[in-house]
Amino acid sequence: MNAMRLDKWLWAARFFKTRTLASEAVETGKVKLGGEHVKPARNLRVGDKLLIDNGSDSWEVGVLGLSDKRGAAPVARLLYAETQASIARREQTAEERKLFREPGSTIKGRPTKRDRRQLSKAGDHS
Template structure:
């Protein structure tokens, strides 16, 4: 199993929920190999260094194993090693999200008249 497309590997390693999301991420440049943009059909190899931005987190990983089948989380975690810098950065980002919450995260959908009044008071 040496020929696995990068979008299929990203899906199997559980960075993306569906393969089409993985393909879109590669197409839009949110997945890079050694800092360069790639295509979804690019074959992934052991030792490749990938930078992955799945929307909520940014990962920097080194490919350890190849798989085209999506297994459980422990199996998926065995497909890559995350770099130390990436681990530290993700922990810092998570801590920052806990301390400084996004103000709009509590608003669901279109604001009501009461919500708009409260937003107006907050900006004064």
């Protein structure tokens, strides 16, 4: 296999949970191939450089292998190599998240009554 669809590779490399999410990310410009916006069906080859933003993290990776099967995470990590700059940036972002957490960042969806009480309690200390 010399080339494969970009959205399928993103799914197999475990950057997105489904191919639909991977496809939507490519269409909305959150995934760039060589710094350019591309379509989900674009052929990906070994050696290509990708910029991937899945909402919570962003990666800059080089493609090392192609696979159309979604396997375990350790196997998926063999499909790409993250750049040192990308690793440093993600570690710094993670450290910043640890030091300063948004009061409502842990709440998913609409806050419950308990969540609202905790948010107002956190705001009263100012």
